[in-house]
Amino acid sequence: MSASVPAVVSADDLQQLRRDAEVVLADVRWALDGSQGRDDYLAGHLPGAVFVDLPGVLCGPGEATDGRNPLPAPDAFAEALGRLGIGDDTVVVAYDQGGGGSAGRLVWLLRIVGQPAALLSGGLAAWSGPLESGPVQRTPVRRRVVAWPSERFADADEVARLVRDPAAVVVDARAPERYRGEREPVDPRPGHIPGAVNVPATANLRPDKTLRDDTGLRQTWEASGALDADEVVAYCGSGVSAALDLLALERLGVHGRLYVGSWSGWSADPQRPAATGDEPG
Numbered sequence: 162m163s164a165s166v167p168a169v170v171s172a173d174d175l176q177q178l179r180r181d182a183e184v185v186l187a188d189v190r191w192a193l194d195g196s197q198g199r200d201d202y203l204a205g206h207l208p209g210a211v212f213v214d215l216p217g218v219l220c221g222p223g224e225a226t227d228g229r230n231p232l233p234a235p236d237a238f239a240e241a242l243g244r245l246g247i248g249d250d251t252v253v254v255a256y257d258q259g260g261g262g263s264a265g266r267l268v269w270l271l272r273i274v275g276q277p278a279a280l281l282s283g284g285l286a287a288w289s290g291p292l293e294s295g296p297v298q299r300t301p302v303r304r305r306v307v308a309w310p311s312e313r314f315a316d317a318d319e320v321a322r323l324v325r326d327p328a329a330v331v332v333d334a335r336a337p338e339r340y341r342g343e344r345e346p347v348d349p350r351p352g353h354i355p356g357a358v359n360v361p362a363t364a365n366l367r368p369d370k371t372l373r374d375d376t377g378l379r380q381t382w383e384a385s386g387a388l389d390a391d392e393v394v395a396y397c398g399s400g401v402s403a404a405l406d407l408l409a410l411e412r413l414g415v416h417g418r419l420y421v422g423s424w425s426g427w428s429a430d431p432q433r434p435a436a437t438g439d440e441p442g
Contacts, residue, residue: 166252166277168268168408169261169372172287175254178279185247185299186210187255189219189264190285193347193398205292207256207285211245211299215401218242219266226317228426229347229399232309238270239304246299249276256281256288260370262362265404269419272411274307280408283371315394315418317427324356324441328391331357332417334403335424342437348398350428352435355442358385362397362405378409393417399425 170178178184188202188210202212213219216230218241223231233241247253253271255264261280271278281287315323323329333353338344340359342351353359364381367373373381379388387393393415397403400421407417420426427433436442 166279168272168279168411169282170254170279171282171371172289174279175281178252178254182252182277184252184254185245187213187245187247187253187264187267188257188285189213189215189255189267190258191215191263191401192258201258203295205294206297207288208291208293209297210256210293211247211297213245213255213267215263215266218245219270219401225429226422226426228422228429230401230421230425232270232314232400232421235308236306239306243302243304246302247304248302249305251276253278254281255279256284259284260363260366260372261405261408262402265362265408266401269404269407273310273313280372280405283369286369287371313416313418315420317420317422317430317433320354320394320396320420320427321433323392323394324354326392330385330387330390330393331420332385332387332393332395332403332406333357333359333424334362334395334397334406335359336361336363339398339424341439342435348425348428350435352428352437353424353442354396354427355434355436357396357436358387358441359439360385360387360406362402365405365409372409372412375412378413382410382413387417388413388415390415394420396420396423396427399423
């Protein structure tokens with residue numbers, strides 16, 4: 162059923178989905194500085210939405226070279242979502258405070274394990290109805306444990322190989338100034354993976370943070386080479402906002418892979434090279 166639910170839906174699409182199937186709304190507000198999250202959810206969220214804590218549900222432990230937000234173990238992921246009352250076949254529509262920079266991680270992870278899930282285009286601001294405050298408690302359920310499909314991920318060694326492959330494209334989804342190495346607020350070193358091209362996750366969005374239409378997305382991605390590549394891998398700072406690039410590519414028929422460790426994992430290894438400036442390097 163995941164294929165029948167588009168990767169991104171509008172607020173109008175959401176209303177239709179809810180008429181056709183059981184939909185769980187997931188609030189995945191989070192920010193690098195920790196300013197968004199549960200407190201904002203409790204103050205006001207879409208009616209019926211459960212809060213999905215990104216560090217607690219969508220990430221797991223790991224070494225420094227695994228990045229700041231490693232994948233959770235499949236059993237931990239299943240257990241955490243089950244506690245929230247999100248069943249195996251439930252349609253999930255996730256949103257955050259913006260265009261999907263954090264909610265996209267939940268959506269992409271669910272879709273690659275075959276669950277129907279979509280990102281709410283425009284996030285919280287796209288909802289014109291009243292908000293609800295306080296926690297939402299759904300009845301816990303038992304979920305199947307599904308292994309992460311290895312073909313949808315790439316590790317650091319594979320990325321190092323793919324940046325030298327003319328038939329592959331490695332995409333850096335961070336802001337341009339972080340890609341260029343002009344600013345690095347949290348990771349060990351500035352710069353980017355040599356050979357990676359920069360397509361910021363925010364470039365997929367209109368000014369109101371809704372996803373651009375397919376024509377606009379093609380214009381965004383045309384110069385990157387990703388639309389014609391044999392393999393595409395996306396990364397960001399810690400494997401979160403890169404999921405928005407991957408969902409946008411899915412809209413265009415390209416099924417890319419995620420380098421979960423991303424720049425935080427790559428830059429934590431002193432043996433890995435770094436490039437700076439506008440060019441891939």
